[in-house]
Amino acid sequence: MSKSQLTLTPVETAACCSPLMREPISADQAERLAPLLKALADPVRLRLVSIVAASEGGEACVCDLNDAFDLSQPTISHHLKVLHDVGLLDRSKRGVWVYYAVRREVLTDVATLIGGNA
Amino acid sequence: MSKSQLTLTPVETAACCSPLMREPISADQAERLAPLLKALADPVRLRLVSIVAASEGGEACVCDLNDAFDLSQPTISHHLKVLHDVGLLDRSKRGVWVYYAVRREVLTDVATLIGGNA
DNA sequence: CGTAGATATTGATGGTTGTCGATATTCGAG
DNA sequence: CTCGAATATCGACAACCATCAATATCTACG
Numbered sequence: 001m002s003k004s005q006l007t008l009t010p011v012e013t014a015a016c017c018s019p020l021m022r023e024p025i026s027a028d029q030a031e032r033l034a035p036l037l038k039a040l041a042d043p044v045r046l047r048l049v050s051i052v053a054a055s056e057g058g059e060a061c062v063c064d065l066n067d068a069f070d071l072s073q074p075t076i077s078h079h080l081k082v083l084h085d086v087g088l089l090d091r092s093k094r095g096v097w098v099y100y101a102v103r104r105e106v107l108t109d110v111a112t113l114i115g116g117n118a
Numbered sequence: 119m120s121k122s123q124l125t126l127t128p129v130e131t132a133a134c135c136s137p138l139m140r141e142p143i144s145a146d147q148a149e150r151l152a153p154l155l156k157a158l159a160d161p162v163r164l165r166l167v168s169i170v171a172a173s174e175g176g177e178a179c180v181c182d183l184n185d186a187f188d189l190s191q192p193t194i195s196h197h198l199k200v201l202h203d204v205g206l207l208d209r210s211k212r213g214v215w216v217y218y219a220v221r222r223e224v225l226t227d228v229a230t231l232i233g234g235n236a
Numbered sequence: 237c238g239t240a241g242a243t244a245t246t247g248a249t250g251g252t253t254g255t256c257g258a259t260a261t262t263c264g265a266g
Numbered sequence: 267c268t269c270g271a272a273t274a275t276c277g278a279c280a281a282c283c284a285t286c287a288a289t290a291t292c293t294a295c296g
Contacts, residue, residue: 018229020164021171021222030161030168037164040232041155042254043148046138050148053139062273075255077274082253096263096272104139107233111136114158115222115229160284180243193285195244214242214293 018115025113036110039086044069045079049088052102059092059101136233143231154228157204162187163197167206170220177210177219 019025025033040046051068052060066076080100083089090101137143143151158164169186170178184194198218201207208219 018225020168021220021225023168023172025165025168027161027165030164034159034161034164037155037159041152041159043145043152044254046148046152046155047143047145050138050141050143054141063271066272071254072256073273074257074275078254081274093262093273098273102139104233107136107139109233111229111233114232115225115227162284184243189284190286191243192245192287196284199244211243211292216243 019113021115033110033113035086036088036106037114039082039088040110042079044071044076045083048076048079049083049102049107052089052100053104053107058104059090059099062098062100065100137231139233151228151231153204154206154224155232157200157206158228160197162189162193163201166194166197167201167220167225170207170218171222171225176222177208177217180216180218183218 040049047068048065051065052058062076062080065080066073069076080089080091084091084100088103088106090103092099092101158167165186166183169183170176180194180198183198184191187194198207198209202209202218206221206224208221210217210219
């Protein structure tokens, strides 16, 4: 099951609609979900997540990510930090290189909360 | 099917994972998806969407929404406009009152793109 | 018509964010 | 140990955003 902190109860995941559509979410839940959406709500970060998720082995080296964009290296590093800080990306250093991997459960939890399986 | 502009192809919707996780999304697709996520990436707007979606008849009067928050009326009006401009909320005026309704297809499309049915 | 209530718009303000160049850090190679 | 390459951090700046008070707009009702 999910390891994220969005607290999907069994009742919620089994219901017909997403929690968000079934009953008003609490202010607390909104405060917890919003930062994740904020982290995703940027074209560059969306593509970063997508590139990493679609990579062989589910992870990608920062060196490759830098080449995929027409942005400075610090900017990419910044976006990766935002995604990492919010728990969407795992980070692992191997030698001089850093690899990021998408935490799929977090992503699917967000999706389920927003409009899941409806 | 969906009437939103996110262009989910049949291939994508039928696949095992969300498009975002299966292959790198295009810059164009990212630019189209990001504004929707941005609109949702605010605690107040998340609750607004949730309250409206969970209301009887799938719509809610602005007068009720104002009471649900500890914010000024213009602020609520602003958030509703953001959600409406991005196509997440439908707006219908009936007499002096204005009712907003959630466009569920848009919401579920976003969810499917992000991490749908995985 | 004119007034009252519901909603939207405007203008201002403090806070946040995306981006960059410069610099720091970290690590393997020699 | 030193050098070079990979990544992160810092400081700055312009653009954007959430919020409010004040005001405008719209509509039903006398």
